[in-house]
Amino acid sequence: MNKEGLLAYFPKLSPRRYRDMIAVFGSAESFWNSSFAQTKQVPWPADVVAEFMAWKKTVDEAAIELRLQNSGVACLPQSDPGYPPLLRQIYDPPPALFVRGTLTDARPHLAVVGTRKFSPYGKQIAAELTAALARRGLVIVSGLALGIDSIAHHSALSAGGTTIAVLGSGVDDASIYPSAHRGLAKKIIENGGALVSEYPPGFKPTQYSFPERNRIMGQPPDTGRSQAYYVGG
Structure with a gap:
């Protein structure tokens, strides 16, 4: 599953934090694969960074994909061609849409x-x-x-x-x-x-x-x- 879509499941990921993360790492994939020391480069509160690293260890990607499939839900991250172009232009576009x-x-x-x-x-x-x-x-x-x-x-x-x-x-x-x-x-x-x-x-x-x-x-x-x-x- 696209890491942008997975990040949308992190409870503390606001549009602003997502934007700050992309500004530092360039992509959700790069951020996801970063070490704890590297992750701290993002201008998030220290407790949010720590919570993210702990949360990431618990993520069951296969279970998430299965639930999406069983629910008939598509996940459209910002990089997806199906993500609404007009929505990308607002100040705080959602990291992903569930449809x-x-x-x-x-x-x-x-x-x-x-x-x-x-x-x-x-x-x-x-x-x-x-x-x-x-x-x-x-x-x-x-x-x-x-x-x-x-x-x-x-x-x-x-x-x-x-x-x-x-x-x-x-x-x-x-x-x-x-x-x-x-x-x-x-x-x-x-x-x-x-x-x-x-x-x-x-x-x-x-x-x-x-x-x-x-x-x-x-x-x-x-x-x-x-x-x-x-x-x-």
């Missing part, structure tokens, strides 16, 4: 962000607008969350369109949050869309993972243009 389903072509994408508690009017606007744009060929991107997010996904599917869900959790069935939307996630994949996350299978969401995933929604996984709109309550 279930089909990443779409260069069609325009619309990211929909909304409140979990909404008014009837907000629901109507979100449903009508996303359905209309999906019929025109736009790919609807949202976060699979309760509220406006799920309305956007459902409306796109009902209109015969394609939709992508960017998660703050792993994309495997056991990790999908909220669990009530596992059925919706399945429909998204079955209808030509995808589930996308910077977090590996098995990752449970935290208070930080949802705000962090929003930067991916703003530059969705395609090669075309993207726009975003917010639907309040």
Whole structure:
């Protein structure tokens, strides 16, 4: 397995730390194969370096690959040709993306962000607008969350369109949050869309993972243009 993909499993690897590591070692492969003394050249806190070296000894590469295969999840590190070009251009691109389903072509994408508690009017606007744009060929991107997010996904599917869900959790069935939307996630994949996350299978969401995933929604996984709109309550 590509060492970039393996590094994405290290719990303390933030986009900034990944960027600092590449600046020193040039590649994830070189960093992975470095000695403890060499690893300390990276401007990480000493305890994080020590934790990484200890963690690396426990990594079961074969087990990780098997879990990805059994879950139908593809790992796209930054060096992979399938990694979204637009996402590479942001300040803190994810070291890798984990994907279930089909990443779409260069069609325009619309990211929909909304409140979990909404008014009837907000629901109507979100449903009508996303359905209309999906019929025109736009790919609807949202976060699979309760509220406006799920309305956007459902409306796109009902209109015969394609939709992508960017998660703050792993994309495997056991990790999908909220669990009530596992059925919706399945429909998204079955209808030509995808589930996308910077977090590996098995990752449970935290208070930080949802705000962090929003930067991916703003530059969705395609090669075309993207726009975003917010639907309040």
